[in-house]
Amino acid sequence: MNHDNFILCMSDQESDDDRPQLSSDTMNALLEFYKEQDEREQKLQEIQGGCVPDNFDENWNLSQFWYADDTANLLAKECLRVAGDEGAIACISSPTLYKTLHSVEKKCKVHLFEYDTRFAVYKDDFTFYDYKSPLDIPRDFRETFDVIVADPPYLSDECLTKTAVTVKFVAKPNAKIIICTGAVMENLAHRLCGVKKSNFVIRHANQLSNPFVCFANYDIDATCKYS
Ligand SMILES: C[S@@+](CC[C@H](N)C(=O)[O-])C[C@H]1O[C@@H](n2cnc3c(N)ncnc32)[C@H](O)[C@@H]1O
Structure with missing residues (x-):
């Protein structure tokens, strides 16, 4: 809709006492809503045009809660340490980690499996992924990755169980799983992936009420900690 026309139309209504009128607060809220919508659409167009934005807004409908910078940086450093120059890192439903890894100098490979197609801007490094179809990814990824970090969108047995199917499919034997x-x-994650609770607390850019933890199948505490 052309917002200017809409606003003109509302102004016309203001001169007609018989018609309902918007209060100035409601009108301001409406204008703010349209402004944000325009900004979102413009960002999307930029992304579709191949321009990688500095930031991707969280979409809570997709259960998106981005890591705080210190968490993303420490996790990225840990993945790079474990993978080494020759290794490969899979970020499953963890686009902020991918973004952080993408931004640093490295020799290893990094790949993002993600449902939100805005991240397709990362081209060959991106694979569309829906945890509900955990093996619906290219067969070439079988036993490919040395380090796998997964951050499933929902705290449900179904979501973790299906995500674990993908984790195991893409993991090399002896891969490090986070x-x-x-x-x-905790219990289900241990049963499915052999991971144990670490002391590394996951911090988010917007504080969440549920305590978030990092589980790993090796001793991550020795190398991954806040200063
Ligand atoms: C809790 S967030 C984890 C994000 C992570 N904290 C980060 O900063 O990168 C869950 C992630 O799952 C993705 N997601 C949402 N629906 C999904 C689905 N059906 N299958 C796979 N991933 C999904 C979201 O887009 C989001 O990136």
Whole structure:
């Protein structure tokens, strides 16, 4: 809709006492809403045009809660340490980690499996991924990655179980597995992926009420900690 026309139309209505009128607060809220919508659409067009934005807004409908910078940086450093120059890192439903890894000098490979197609801007490094179809990814990824970090979108048994199917499919034998999720998923995460709770607390850019933990199948505490 052309917002200017809409606003003109509302102004016309203001002169007609018989018609309902918007209060100035409602009108301001409406204008703010349209402004944000325009900004979102413009960003999307830029992304579709191949321009990588500095930031991707969180979409809570997709359960998107981005890592705080210090968490993303420490996790990225840990992945790079473990992968080494020849290794390969899979970021499953963890686009902020991918973005951080993408931004640093490195020799290893990094790949993002993600449902939000805005991240297709990372071209060959991106694979569309829906945890509900955990093996619906190219066969070439079988036993490819040395380090896998997964941050499933929901705190449900179904979501973690299906995500674990993908994790195991893409993991090389003896791969290092890191699962970032709610503390409540501890037992299932251990049963599915052999990971144990670490002391590394996952911090988010916007504080969450559920405690988030980092689970790993090796001793991550020795090398990954806040200063
Ligand atoms: C809790 S967030 C984890 C993001 C992570 N904290 C980060 O900063 O990169 C969950 C992620 O799952 C993705 N997601 C949402 N629906 C999904 C689906 N059906 N399958 C796979 N991933 C999904 C979201 O887009 C989001 O990136």
